[in-house]
Amino acid sequence: MNFDFTEDQHEIKRTARELLAKRSGPEQVREAAEGEAYDMSLFVELRKLGWTGIAIDEQYGGAGLGVVELMILCEELGYALAASPFLANALGGLMIEHAGSDDQRAKWLPGIASGEATATVAFASGGTAQVVPDADGAAVIVLIEGDEATLIARDDAQVEPLITIDPTRRYARVSASGGEPLPGDVASALARAEVALSAEMVGIAQRTQEMAIEYAKERKQFDTPIGAFQAISHRCAQMLFDTEGARSATYFGGWAADADESQLAFAAAIAKAAASEAALSVTASSIQVHGGIGFTWEADVHWFFKRAQLDATMLGGTGKQRARVTQLTAASLATAGAA
């Protein structure tokens, strides 16, 4: 039992934190958001560092590391609120690597690993996915409908760029008919994607928690730092509670993806539910701690709040995850009882 990263994994985390502090600081995020366009040189840098292929098999040009390493990067990218198509590409890559055929892998994974021909994934209904991250710039789009997933080349899909409340990321509506089914285990590929997405939300929660605490130490009202008032300090403690809980669940998901497939469905469901709720509540709470300032465009906390809103809806909301958790535990208790 060792619920901690390896030294190599810690090193990945440190490196990512340092790099992103320089390359995706508040000014850069703001510039991308206000310009409603990515700083593509950042993405190029991530590609060159091999981040885009971190969890992709070496035979396809990836680094061959696991979901845990990908999760570490996603958390740091969320912490930095990096404006890039990294996450969507990673999620699409997980779908194709873990549910695709050999041919599909061979065709698409090299581009995903290098970041030169990116992927994305979304839930669809009747062939249409309403809000898909980074679909317009993608080479390949995976649409999940019910238990099936379909792979669609960008050119075979209708992609209609959208304005959303989250200008730190590009979104589009995607419609397609046809496409190739992914023949493999869609559920387990999706679970990996949920874990990576959860990690981004853990990073978002962590960062906005830190912003709130920092502000609460500095801002004075009634001649006292507001962090000395329990209304504020207990709210900050609640942020820690939510963030750390989501982190525990997400890391469990990462581990299960790499080491114990039998627990993956359960772990991914609790990760997605906990991380969504944490990101939503911590970002909202952080705005409240910032008071009037937090409600202004000039403060940075709203970008995180907005990203959290979109992330939480991606790949199914909390309600779906809770129902799934109950199903899975009831089944496992019934099995244990029968044994």
Place this chain on the structure above:
Amino acid sequence: MNFDFTEDQHEIKRTARELLAKRSGPEQVREAAEGEAYDMSLFVELRKLGWTGIAIDEQYGGAGLGVVELMILCEELGYALAASPFLANALGGLMIEHAGSDDQRAKWLPGIASGEATATVAFASGGTAQVVPDADGAAVIVLIEGDEATLIARDDAQVEPLITIDPTRRYARVSASGGEPLPGDVASALARAEVALSAEMVGIAQRTQEMAIEYAKERKQFDTPIGAFQAISHRCAQMLFDTEGARSATYFGGWAADADESQLAFAAAIAKAAASEAALSVTASSIQVHGGIGFTWEADVHWFFKRAQLDATMLGGTGKQRARVTQLTAASLATAGAA
């Protein structure tokens, strides 16, 4: 528009508060609870004062006042946590008066009004109601199953007294087959009963809120009255929020019962939902404010907490009420849209 009691109604409230402070103080409640038996002299006194018949038509020996006056008494009885079969009798009386036939009314209401032959009511499933207040001492029991209500003479029912976590009231399991259907408008009679029950819970919330505030002013920790800490003072503010909200809804229900039947179903549903939630949360919160003391048998707050638990489940829980509120509003919006 006048959202306040009449002078007569205020007078009923004042009288009830004063009388119950003397006749149902903390010691008397404790004695009844620990002895698991009512102080029947209290009930006799309430009967003599005509409280049992307050909302029953004069032709049956009642005072012929409305649900508002009954509600006022129920709130005060909840505030005092009076140990008596008053509430169950009143709820049963509302069912028979508003959904019974003339014969049923003539047969049962005089005994209910005088308190000499009391009634009760509960939800049943397959002819059995699991937890019925004051069934053992009742003369007549109304069982509601689906949209139907059946009237059963005590002697025709199997009544099995129960121990519950609330020793301030007597409960029993009731089974019966047959009985006479109540031919009238069961839903609107039930709505009146829900309002009266809600009023008891408003009284419970009010009293435990006051207990918490009083304790928070006196108890010192870290050389400061604990009520000066926001963790406590904001919790007390939340109690006011919950209690006053439940009161607004319950009074609306009382008014609708007496003056505007068209709003009664809606008003009763919000009253029951809000009063249940308020009673549950305020009593739990009051225990927390009292700290270790609040967890002891010697403090009085737990009697209220326990009563609230049983009250909240009576006549259907919050989930049912919320669903009903949505149904009713959707229907009324559809009608308004069509008009």
Place this chain on the structure above:
Amino acid sequence: MDLTFNESESAFRDELRDWIKANHPGEEPAGEDEGYAFRRDWQRQLYKAGWAAVHWPTEYGGRDATLVEAAIFNEELARARAPFPANVLGLLLAGPTLMTWGTDEQRQRYLDPIMSGDEIWCQGFSEPEAGSDLASLKSKAVRDGDDWLVTGQKVWTSGAQYSKWCMLVARTDFDAPKHKGLTYFILDMEQEGVEIRPLRQITGDSEFNELFLENARIPAENVVGGAGNGWTVALTTLMNERAGLAFGLQVGMTVALDELTEQLAAAGKLDDPMIADELGALRIKCEILRLTAYRGLTATMKYGQPGPEGSLTKWMWSQGNQELMQFATKALGPQALTGSSTWGRAMLRSRGNSIEGGTTEVLKNIIAERVLGLPRKK
């Protein structure tokens, strides 16, 4: 207890309803300036028909409406989806404050243009360093002959760019304790010493502004309620803010919830028990807000002040409205967060509800100390 409107209240409502029907200006045009001009025209129309300031005494051109009638006014406007008058701060705050504290000359001079919308008012209370702690404000006014010269910075000044006058509180005595030494002024916005910068919110809109004052000049006769009495006068304004605005906000929440219910019904989502449950919970909160607001009105009319429930409506509204908007964007699906929906922006806007007009934390302090009598924080 009578939760229906009495005869005169009904008559008031019917007359108003008929008038709005006949005079409804249609939908507000896009664009901030266009919208403002539209609401200003609408106010002029209300003014001509005697509807602009129903809650004002007849001697000042109002209808001497009761609190209930004033509530009806807001309800009817909201239900008809008619705009609110442009000079809302003048009508609800500046006017009543001048009626209480102003000189005869001030009333004579300012009230009618407030009502007609000829002169718009804004409010200069908050400062960057004095948010919840209003009494610690730092803007200073010094005497210069018969005038005062004010220097400092204000924030959250809505409508400043359209305003002729500002209700300004500044420090005039630096030796007095915090709450003393403040003075309430009427500041002419049309002068060199006043600079207005729009303050962008997280929605991208700029409802508010920052105000930079540098030796802005105020003649001595523009002091309201006497020098050094600014804290007390400002409290009058704030009390009016809480009482007057709550009712309109409640109606706004009802209208939004009705709309959401209709949209979910149309999408066939009311059969989902989880959605029906959450929607029911929100409806209950919304009704409780409405009922509690009416209880507060009755108490104020009968006893001169609201009961404990009166302190709760702002909090009920801000919490309920935030939950409503968060639920709406969840229940309607991610499309609600796109530009083709108004819900996403409304949800963002709602984050300000628990901050603007007194943070929920400060409201709870006030309730704990003034309503519940708990000891003051040390």
Place this chain on the structure above:
Amino acid sequence: MDLTFNESESAFRDELRDWIKANHPGEEPAGEDEGYAFRRDWQRQLYKAGWAAVHWPTEYGGRDATLVEAAIFNEELARARAPFPANVLGLLLAGPTLMTWGTDEQRQRYLDPIMSGDEIWCQGFSEPEAGSDLASLKSKAVRDGDDWLVTGQKVWTSGAQYSKWCMLVARTDFDAPKHKGLTYFILDMEQEGVEIRPLRQITGDSEFNELFLENARIPAENVVGGAGNGWTVALTTLMNERAGLAFGLQVGMTVALDELTEQLAAAGKLDDPMIADELGALRIKCEILRLTAYRGLTATMKYGQPGPEGSLTKWMWSQGNQELMQFATKALGPQALTGSSTWGRAMLRSRGNSIEGGTTEVLKNIIAERVLGLPRKK
């Protein structure tokens, strides 16, 4: 990262599991005294097989178990529904405190009887006036020749009626500041100056007692960690309380949640989407508690202390367990509140979770100040 047990952990678990299977004492008898005697016998059985104090160093008769193995011990006991040993406070608190602060003579004298259950220990920290504010305790100890004489009152002393020894903190220096001037004693409970009165809880049970001390005599050699050092020594006990108990509690919550899920499944209620939803939410909280507890163990083993997550488990557990019990009584219907069900009583008991062992309010203060570095309340 490896969330499975490694080879030696697995071996530990398998050996323990086999042993419990072979030696399970069956169901605990009704009646408080009977139950206690039963758990004391069970402890003797564990002791003889070397399982009583797995987390103690081998030199004191333990197995030098790692934190993970100690967690496994609690998990396996709970999963097998075997009782916990009677002398839990001796094993988890008194023993480790003596190992850190005790003299060689004290360790020699006290540790083995703690492990065997021959001598039961209780804890005398809390006082009626000093609940969350432990440092303000008023019990006083004065010198009387070579002895100390203690007078005062303690509360929340569980197991006092069965105890030979009490970990007692009393004030020995009245001129020193609040946190100084306390001394940690080993008090012999079998003497005239000690009176025990059962303290009844809202469940009707008496898990706890009040302790009335009047010139209770303590020989000087029974001071632990030196006179005036009581606050520091007591913190060791409290740290052990938080770390040691959290794991057992987490397992208890899982067991209860499994039971509830099975009962609801048997009643066909899992098809109700509302119930499935709330049950899922509770399971998520329960799993997060388990995972966070393990994260804390790993951090403690690797870095000597838990990370920020280590401060959260008591809070997570108390909140989760209260929600679980409230939900259980709601979902199972009113029968769950009757004497024929154990859920009603468990729900009542759970109200104490957010108070015992540090109120949630105090925990949040500690987190805010020590973990987040926020300024201390004034």
